Amino acid sequence: MDTRFDEIFTHEENEIFRVVFFPDRIYHARHLSATRSSRYRYYVSEVRNSADGTAIKGDVFLGGTRLCPVLRIEYAGIRLVEQAREAGRRLGPRVKAWIKLIGDDPAHAAEAVLTLHWDSAIGAYAAEIWGTLEPSPGAAHDHRVLPLMGRDAPITRIPQLSPLLGSVRRVQFAFSEEGVLHPTGQRFEPRWDNDYLRSHQEPRTQEPSSPQNTVQDLNYQLDFQRGYFIPDAADVPPVNYRNAMTDPDNPERFDANVIRMRWLLQRELGSELVFFHEVTIPPGTIEGTHRHIGSEELYYVVSGRGIAYMGDGDDPATDSYPLVDRQVFGIGTVKCRELPVEPGSVIYTKSGGVHGIRNPYDEPLKFVAFLYHTT
Template identity: 50%
Template structure:
C-alpha cells in the first residue's frame, strides 16, 4: 500500500472518525498466510465483508518482485456452527467453501470448491487462492511458506479461477456458500449428503417482477452470499419500480383489502457488514404496515414526507410514556400495548432486536420514509 496513506490515516483531522481505512489487521496484512516470512509482501487492493465473511483480493510479491494475484476468503462460521450443532456435530478445524468468481468478462466466470483451514491468528477459517504457486525462475519459496502450499492447503491454486485471477481488478462479484468438511474430525467417518450448509440461511431479496401485490415472483431466493466489488453507486429513487404489498405484516390477509403499501428496494445484496437493505416505503392515506417484532435484527425509519402514527411497544422507549397507549395486533404474537406517536418529516423511529413497531398514515398525502434494516449479529 502507498505509505502516504499512513500519514493520511493518522493525521489529526482523520483521527476524529477513523473511517478512511479498513482495520489495521487487513491494511498492514500482518496475518495473511505468507507473512510468516519477510520475503513475502501483500498488496491488498480491495476488501469486502458481509456478516461472518471477508473477501480480500490483491497482489503477492516475493523478494520485492510481483509474483501473482490472489483471492483470500475468511469465514467466522457462527451460522454454520448452529447448523452443525443441530446435527449433533462440531465443525472442527476444516470446512469446505463453494466459490464462484464473476469477472467483467463473463466468459471467465468460474466456480469451484476449496477447503478452508482454521487460523488462530484471525480466529476464522481461511484460504488464499493464488494465481500460481510456482516461484520465479532461479528462486524458491521459503520453507515456512512452502509447507502451506498445495492442493487443499491454506495457500492453493484453483485452475478454473486462473483466467479471472489474471486481472484481479476485473473480478466484480464473488458468490459463496459454506459447508462442513467431507469427513468428521477426529473420528474420520464420511459426512456426505448429510453435511450442514450455510448458504445464506434462507435469505431472499426483492425484485419488482410483477405489479400484483404480494406476487411470489417478487421474492427471489438467494441460496448463497454475494460480495460485490463495485466501488460506488448513483441511484435515482424515482427510477426504481416499487414492489407492492397488501396487508403487510398483518395477521390477516384479505384479497380485496385496499391496505396496499409500496417499497422501493434501493440497495440490498450490495451492502456489506450486517446490512440487509436500504429501502423507501410509501404508505398511502389510511394504509398501514402492521406492528411486528424484530428478533436478531434492527430497523431504523427516517420520515421524509407526510404525516402518520408510529407504534412502539410500551416500555421500549421510556421517553414515549407521555403518549397515548393503544392495543394493537402484533404479527404472530397476539395483542400488545403500544404507544401511539405522531410522526412527520424528520421523525426517526429506531427499533432494536426484541422491540416492536409499526406505522400508519394518518394524513391526506402519502407517508414516505427510508428504512435501514440490518442484522444484530
C-alpha cells in the first residue's frame, strides 16, 4: 500500500471519506499466515471481495528479500453454514475450495482444489498459495511458520497455479464441506456453496426469454481489473424478456409484452452485488409485480413516464397513493400502492418488499437498476 495514503486518511477535511477508505486499510493490517514471525512481511497489492469470499494478492518477503507471489483465499462460510444446517451438520475445522485462476490472457488458466483452515484470528477459513515453499538461498523458514506449510496446509504450493500467481486477473471459486464429519471421521456427501447457483445473462439471441441467454456459472468470481468504462450503454446489446415476472394466468400477459435489459455489469461487481443494468419498458408493456426475498433492488428512472407498484405498507409515505390489487408473481393477489414515476423517481425495495412497473404511455420508459443479496 502506498504510505502516502496514511496521511490522506488523517485529513480532517476528508473525514467523510473514512467510510470509503476504511475497507482498503483493514485488509493491509489483517492477520496473515506467516506474520506470527517478524521475519516475514507481506506486500498486498490487491484485495477483492464477494459476499462470503476474499482474494488477497501480493508478495511475501523473508528476511527483507522477496520470496514469491502469494494469493490468499478467505471464506466466511455463512452460506455453507446454512447448507450444512439443512443436512443436520455443523462445519468442521476445514472446508474445500474449487479455485480457478485466469491470467491476463484468458487462454492462460488453471484450476485446483484447495483446503481452507479455520483461522480464529479473522473468523474465517483461509489458506495461502505461495509460489514456492523453498526459502531464499542461505535462509531458512522460521520454526513457527514451517509447521503451517505443505500439501493441504494453511500455506501451500499448487504447481499448476504457481505460474499464474503474479499475473492473475480473475479468480473463480466455489466452496464445499470437507466431506468428513468432525471429530468422528464419518464420511458424507458434501454440500456446496456456488454463489446461489450463480448465472449471468448474455445477448446470444434476440428471441425473448430464450434459455440461450442464461449462462450457468455456478461459482463466485473476483476480478482484479481496476476500472470499467462504457462509452454509451445504448451500444450494449439488450436481452429481451417476454412477460417477465408474470404468471401464466395473469391477465396482463400477452405475446407482445417484451421488455429489454442491457446487462452493463454483472460478475465484475464485488461484495453482494449481483447486477447493474438498464431496463426499457416499451409503450404498453409491463414488468410484472414481484416480491423480493433475500435481495434488495433499486430503480432510478432516467427517461419516460410510468406507473410503479409498491406493496401497501412497504413505505408508509406512500399511503396517500391509490390502493389497488396486483397479481404478484408466484404469490397471488396483494394490495399495492400505485405510484406515478418520471425521470428522477426512485423505487427501492428491500427483502420482503413488492414492486413492479408498467408503461401506459406512448414513449419508452427507461430506468437503471442494481440488485444485491442481503447477508
